[in-house]
Amino acid sequence: MxxxxxxxxxxxxxxxxxxxxxxxxxxxxxxxxxxxxxxxxxxxxxxxxxxxxxxxxxxxxxxxxxxxxxxxxxxxxxxxxxxxxxxxxxxxxxxxxxxxxxxxxxxxxxxxxxxxxxxxxxxxxxxxxxxxxxxxxxxxxxxxxxAGAAEGEVWHRMEITERRQETPDVVSFLLRPGDGHPAASFRPGQYVSVQVELPDGARQIRQYSLSAAPGQQFWRISVKRAHDATKPDGEVSSWLHEHAQPGDVLTVSAPFGDLVLPEGEGPLLLASAGIGNTPMLAMLDHLLCTGSARRVIAVHADRSPADHAHRDEQLALVRALPDGRLHLWYEVAGEQAPKAATGRADVSGLDLPEDVSAYLCGPLPFMRALRGDLLRRGVPAERIHYEVFGPDLWLGQ
CATH class of the missing domain: 1.10.490.10 (Globins)
Incomplete structure (x- = not known):
């Protein structure tokens, strides 16, 4: 005050x-x-x-x-x-x-x-x-x-045990602690920072969501190569795509992040676009692993099925939930996704429970549009949560 x-x-x-x-x-x-x-x-x-x-x-x-x-x-x-x-x-x-x-x-x-x-x-x-x-x-x-860490002392050495090419632009890495112990637990939806040393000696840091459920022997991150015709490619994502291989050791932080799966049995809307589905994958995986019966409405938008990272996994997780439903939007759906809608994601016609809690992750225009749709549907602002990859230009809204 x-x-x-x-x-x-x-x-x-x-x-x-x-x-x-x-x-x-x-x-x-x-x-x-x-x-x-x-x-x-x-x-x-x-x-x-x-x-x-x-x-x-x-x-x-x-x-x-x-x-x-x-x-x-x-x-x-x-x-x-x-x-x-x-x-x-x-x-x-x-x-x-x-x-x-x-x-x-x-x-x-x-x-x-x-x-x-x-x-x-x-x-x-x-x-x-x-x-x-x-x-x-x-x-x-x-x-x-x-986190059980002294102030600022959040870094650990973790070994890459597996590398998977998910799409042409997305690669996932399985990480395990360098001391051989199981990976620490975290809350579904959280992220870790990854620090890499670049050719000029800089140690640049980027955040990546943990994209599989906690309680396993490993952590998984899924890295999209940052590419924009208007500016240089992402330094860290490009380095990871080009150099990181099984057996390599990365410097990784403890898990943090406040967009986390809430406790309880209330219905959920998990809405994502592009690589924004990574925290949602951890949430879906956790719900399935814990036998949750919550109603889950998953929404995902992408350029095409081929660009949809972890597509088969996301479909399988939602289908395995007792009360799960997935709604897909693609700019170009094609024969691979005949039931998907085209254009931008639109929740105006979805059957949303009155007490739904919404979690959004993706490009800022996508989240702005969905948040506006949800507010017009009567979802209270305090029940609409979001995660931004990069600086949060939405602060205070």
């Missing part, structure tokens, strides 16, 4: 700060990486930095947090904070790094806004920053404790 002294100052300056927040975060990252180049080399996603996605995500989170402090002073945006905290924990972020961020962020703010940053304005926004930072530090401390 903002103090009585800071609240009116933040309210008065939020429009100006919000209008300049993009310039502030861009300058902040430049200052941060000039002072700490190892962070860009070994922690931050260089591709997202080059494309501006990370700057937009940081700007969105700060503006959203400040707005919520003003509009809902007695509430804390736990969903937003948890999503950020899980990502930070998967990277091994420590509490000391928040002081480093604070120093360069406020230097950038002062440089961009100039004389508008009076002593009172600086103090008020300092309060906003530390309310957010301390909340994240507390959540991250709990996550490290749950």
């Amino acid at each position: 903002l103090s009585d002294q800071s609240a009116p100052v933040v309210r008065a300056t939020l429009p100006a700060v919000g209008a300049a927040i993009g310039d502030i975060t861009e300058l902040f990252y430049r200052k941060l990486f000039d002072a700490h180049p190892e962070l860009l080399r070994d922690v931050f996603n260089r591709g997202n930095q080059a494309g501006g996605e990370q700057q937009k995500a940081l700007a969105g989170s700060i503006a959203a947090f400040a707005g919520l402090l003003l509009d809902k002073p007695d509430a804390r945006p736990d969903a937003m904070l948890a999503r950020i905290a899980h990502k930070h924990a998967s990277l091994g972020v420590t509490s000391a790094q928040y002081k480093v961020v604070h120093r360069h962020l406020f230097a950038a703010m002062a440089e961009v806004l100039g004389d508008a940053v009076t002593v009172e304005v600086a103090a008020a926004w300092d309060e906003v920053y530390w309310l957010m930072a301390n909340a994240l530090i507390a959540i991250e401390a709990g996550l490290y404790q749950e």
Whole structure:
């Protein structure tokens, strides 16, 4: 909660700060990486930095947090904070790094806004920053404790025991701990970070959902080669596709992520597009392994059956559930999927129980469209959950 002294100052300056927040975060990252180049080399996603996605995500989170402090002073945006905290924990972020961020962020703010940053304005926004930072530090401390790890010490060595080419663009890897013990448990829907050393010496990190049920001897990740004609191919996904083989050892984090299968017997909508079906596969596999009788409505959209990673597995899992149903949409269905619909996924005509909980994962336009459809169907916003691969440009929504 903002103090009585800071609240009116933040309210008065939020429009100006919000209008300049993009310039502030861009300058902040430049200052941060000039002072700490190892962070860009070994922690931050260089591709997202080059494309501006990370700057937009940081700007969105700060503006959203400040707005919520003003509009809902007695509430804390736990969903937003948890999503950020899980990502930070998967990277091994420590509490000391928040002081480093604070120093360069406020230097950038002062440089961009100039004389508008009076002593009172600086103090008020300092309060906003530390309310957010301390909340994240507390959540991250709990996550490290749950993982049985000291702060930031989340990394393990895991051996690739099997490699499977799922589609031309997707390869899956089975991983087991280097010490020979069974793989640790996790909550269905969570992800791990994978760190690889690239040819230039950088140790870049990316997150990949665990795509099979917990409680097995191994973990499975499914990696789609990041390819976009408008920017360079993904550094880590390309390296894994080209070099990672059985017998190789990867540096992998403990599992994190807040898009997890809920306890209980309530009905579920598991909606995905493209490689976004990976957390849903873990959820479906877990439901089947535990003998769940929950009603499960699975929705998946893809370019074509040939591009649908783990297609046969997803179909088999849903069919094996006592009350499961799968609805498919393909841009080009062809003879391989005569019963699939064409075009974008559309839940407006599906039979959805009133108490359904929805879980979405896929490209942002897909999730925006489905979330809007579900809201129009009367599904409460608090029962619509999502996972974003990459910087969350949807924060605060």
